[in-house]
Amino acid sequence: MTDVRAHLFTSGFAGLVGIEVTELSDSEMRARVPVRDDLKQPAGLVDGGVYATMAEDMASAATWLVVSRDGRNAMGLSNQTSFLRPITEGHIHAVARARHQGRSTWVWEVEFSDDQDRLCALSRMTIAVRDMPDAQAGAQPR
Numbered sequence: 001m002t003d004v005r006a007h008l009f010t011s012g013f014a015g016l017v018g019i020e021v022t023e024l025s026d027s028e029m030r031a032r033v034p035v036r037d038d039l040k041q042p043a044g045l046v047d048g049g050v051y052a053t054m055a056e057d058m059a060s061a062a063t064w065l066v067v068s069r070d071g072r073n074a075m076g077l078s079n080q081t082s083f084l085r086p087i088t089e090g091h092i093h094a095v096a097r098a099r100h101q102g103r104s105t106w107v108w109e110v111e112f113s114d115d116q117d118r119l120c121a122l123s124r125m126t127i128a129v130r131d132m133p134d135a136q137a138g139a140q141p142r
Helices: 003-010 012-017 048-070
Strands: 020-024 028-034 072-083 091-101 105-113 119-131
Touching (some): 028 048, 048 091, 048 119
Antiparallel strands (some): 072 119
């Protein structure tokens, strides 16, 4: 992974969560996060905010990596996450797939699974795509 790509997931909030990108293309990203106690809610389940964060960071960054080539920026516009099965140990595995790559919005679906490959959560992310002001050209998404 290039320095820019690695930086997207080692700094800021994504770095705190510990997102590790395992595969990346212009329309798909695969990542995982090791389950740690500080990512769990008091009942011992991975906190729902972890899934929402993974979906937002993966979809925003993957969109940005494509649209920034044309001087455009990407930022989360909508995040809808449904929780189907809890994860309490191992890894959270995520696959984000671009379902719409438009001029002003991209839509991503993110599937989350556990180490047994059971579906645990689903997210739909809408990403706003806008022109970057000249001062922000080359800046990375937040």
